[in-house]
Amino acid sequence: MCGIAGWVSYRSDLTAERDTLLAMTRTLAARGPDGEGLWADTHVALGHRRLAVIDPDGGAQPMSAMSNGRTVAVATYNGEIYNYRELRHELELAGHTFDTRSDTEVMLHAYLQWDVDFVSRLNGMYAIAIWDARTEELLLVRDRLGVKPLYYAPLPGGVLFGSEPKAIxxxxxxxxxxxxxxxxxxLTxxxxxxxxxxRGLREVRPGHLVKVSRSGCTERRYWGLDAHDHSDDLGTTVSTVRSLLEDIVDRQVVAxxxxxxxxxxxxxxxxxxxxxxxTxxxxxxxxxxxxxxxxxxxxxxxxxSADAPIAALMAGHLGAQHSxxxxxxxxxxxQEVFDAVLRARDLxxxxxxxxxxxxxLDRVRQGAxxxxxxEAADELFGGYLWFHTPEAIGADTFPWFARLIDWTPQRGGSVLDPxxxxxxxxxxxxxxxxxxxxEVPRLSSDSPAERRxxxxxxxxxxxxxPEMLDRKDRISMAVGVEVRVPFCDHRLVDYVFxxxxxxxxHDGREKSLLRSAVADLLPDVVAQRVKVPYPATQDPGYExxxxxxxxxxxxDRNAPVRPLLDLxxxxxxxTRPVGQASMQHERLELERIVTMNDWLSRYGPELI
Structure with a gap:
């Protein structure tokens, strides 16, 4: 788990640009507190900040693959390949040899063996940059669900890239x-x-790769949601979800x-x-x-209901070391916490x-x-209230924006300028x-209700x-914690979607498939608990x-966000009383405007 950055320029000699690459890479120091690496050749410069998780002694990056004394390819990579042990065995049978125990080296050799098709073999979360010295081309790859971030900015004659916008x-x-x-x-x-x-900044789309060559940047999809018939009955579906989850967690506890x-x-x-x-x-x-x-x-x-007492009950049921x-x-x-979060998110x-x-997560880092x-269980299994509210489902917009359908300048309901x-x-x-x-994949056999x-x-x-995943990645990496998200395994997503x-x-509730698949592992009070969103403080002192x-x-007439407001x-x-409802819409909007003002003040973007 790390931070990556780099620069390709077919018009310049980048071996003299060490200071520039170092400045880009060091913006990502929080993502990789355990090490720093730089590698440059005439038209490419790659940087890496490392959080050592697998093979701490042998997985330093950027990592090069050599043949006959020459560099063939170099990789800088952020993430985890959960099936790297199986891939390593397959590659060894094909004649590859390895110097480390790291998944980075397996990923790099997989590219050498299967070229760009190697991505279809990966199970994991990853943002990968590979410079192919044979063709002088850069390959940028992002995992299927977009767990790990990867940004790039095309330039005349090249490209900049990084795990976060701050690097670019x-x-x-x-x-x-x-x-x-x-x-x-x-704001939304x-x-x-x-x-x-x-403007000018792009994010590699989940399930896509971008190839950079002298002719420019080309993008290709290698995975996406697909629609196909589901023939399994309820019992088979539940048991399949359970077996998938067992395999996923078995892979993701390796560290x-x-x-x-x-x-x-x-x-x-x-x-x-x-x-x-x-496990x-x-x-x-x-x-x-x-x-x-x-x-x-x-x-x-x-x-x-409050989370903490039920979490403690669940931990006691498992004999967990709980905090x-x-x-x-x-x-x-x-203010220092607001500032730290802004630095982490760039948003x-x-x-x-x-x-x-x-x-x-800052506290978690002291012990893990x-x-x-x-993340992703609500989106995948139908956990949010919006999945079960006819008005939200029937709205001609994103369900979570259904309330905005009736917004008009006359009715108001916002402090934003009409x-x-x-x-x-x-x-x-x-x-x-x-x-x-x-973009939605469809089946002609779907009923109107199933189609919706x-x-x-x-x-x-x-x-x-994607917003949920980006939030979790950026904040966790800001304190040097790698967060893994088992429900984002593409095999589970393909099946449950x-x-x-x-x-x-099937039981008339949210997330029925997941509940049925794991109910035997949980106390009844947990298995039957109604969906509760991420907790928010109810202390009026915060509001x-x-x-x-x-x-x-x-x-403040000079506040950068002020022109967007209905004063x-x-x-x-x-003038309204401070409320105690933890999800009060108005408090959320005021928070958003405060943090937008912080972002505009810190980043000072030109409005075009």
Whole structure:
């Protein structure tokens, strides 16, 4: 698990550009606290920051493959190949020899054996850059679901690339520029495949590779959601999900450093923790999050129960070495935490949801380097409330934006300027919805209801999940923790995506398939627990802190986000009583504007 950066220029000699490459690579130091490596030739410069997880002594990068004393290919890579041991055996039978125990060397030899088709053989999460010295071409590869980030910026005669935008921004030939549509995307957390926040910056799409040559950049898809008939009955489907999960977790607990799970007490994280506990030789470590609050936890329509007590119960059931990280409003509202999260994400953050994740993972790093997490289960198995709300399913937009359908400048409901909201935000959402709808794989045999649920599932997996994965990767890597996401295994995604909706809800509830597949591993209170979103603080002290920062923005004529606001609506919002509902829409919007102002102030993008 690492950070990668690089530069290809067919017009320059990059052997003299060590300082530039070093500056790009060192922006990613938090992703790789255990080592740094640089490699350059005439037209290419590759950088690497390492977080040692597999073969700490032998997996240094960039890694070269040699033949007859000449460099054949060089790789810089971020991620984990979970089937590297099987691939290594296959390659050894084909005549390859290895000097290390690392998955990096296996990946590089797989490229030499199968060329670009090697990607179809990988099971893992990865962002890969391979320079082929024989052809003087660069190959950029991203994993199927987009777990690991990989950005690039085409230049005349070459390309820049990096794990995060900050690596590319460190180069003299790239400047920060943003469009109004880009700002709309940042405010709504909407991530289209290939989306990047700055003009001229692209993200390698999940399941795609990009080849860079003297003729430019070409992109090719090697994996994507596909529609096919599902002939398995309920019992077979449940048992297949279980066997897949067992194999996935068996692969993902392999590490040469301490490993743990992030345990919320919900179905997803409890299933992963239980499966890990069955595989590991020692008690599984687990971590949960909790908050201090004057009134304690108060159930609301969104969060009906607190995570921490049920996580502790689940940990006790498994005999786990469990820790609860408790955070106060003062910790969550600290400016240094907001600043750290902004540096990590390169994007406007999610307020206390991101701040609490940062503080949790910072604590995890004291006891573990690798953590298993439950991302993608809701998107894959139908866990979100939107999957089960007719109004959201029937809306002519992304289900999670259904409430915006009725928004008009006359009705209001936002502190954003109506012209910006009506003229930029809503059209941007509409355009991206139509693009997402056009990409959905379909079967002619689907009923209208099944067709719609396939569309909804596809949009969650291709439009919402990337934001969730990027958030988890960027914040975890900022503190040197590798987060693995078992539910993102492409074999499981392929299988469950095509299971009919009637099977996914066979017991009349959310995530029926997953619950049935793992119920025997869990206490009944966990197996039957209603879906609860990621926790948010209910301490009104945090909301007061956000309001103070928002009020300062409203009062500051030079605040960069101020032109996007409806100042009358903003001032009215500040007069309303502080609420205790943890998912109150207005608080979330104020948080988003505060963090957008921080992003505009720090990155200073030119608005074009």
């Amino acid at each position: 921004l460190a180069h003299r030939e790239f400047s920060a520029r943003v469009t109004p549509e880009g700002l709309a995307g940042l 957390n909407l991530r289209s495949p290939g989306y990047a926040p700055l 040469d450093v301490p490993l743990c799970t992030l345990l919320s007490g919900g179905l997803d994280s409890s299933a992963i923790t239980a499966l890990a506990a069955r 590991l030789d020692t008690p599984v470590r687990s971590y949960a999050l909790d908050f201090t609050a004057p009134a304690g936890f108060v159930p609301d329509p969104v969060r009906t 609860t990280v408790e955070l106060s409003a003062e910790q969550l509202a600290a 406007p953050a999610w307020g206390d949801l991101d701040n609490s994740l940062y503080l949790l 380097t690798v953590a298993l997490s439950g 012209t910006f909201m009506w003229g930029v935000v809503l059209p941007t959402i509409r355009q991206q919805y139509e693009e997402a709808l056009a 649920m396939r569309e909804v599932s596809s949009m969650f997996l291709t439009r919402m999940l 095509n299971a009919p909706w009637a099977l996914k809800t 007061r802190a956000i309001r103070r920062r928002f009020a300062a923005i409203v009062a 009358a609506a903003a001032r009215e919002a500040l």
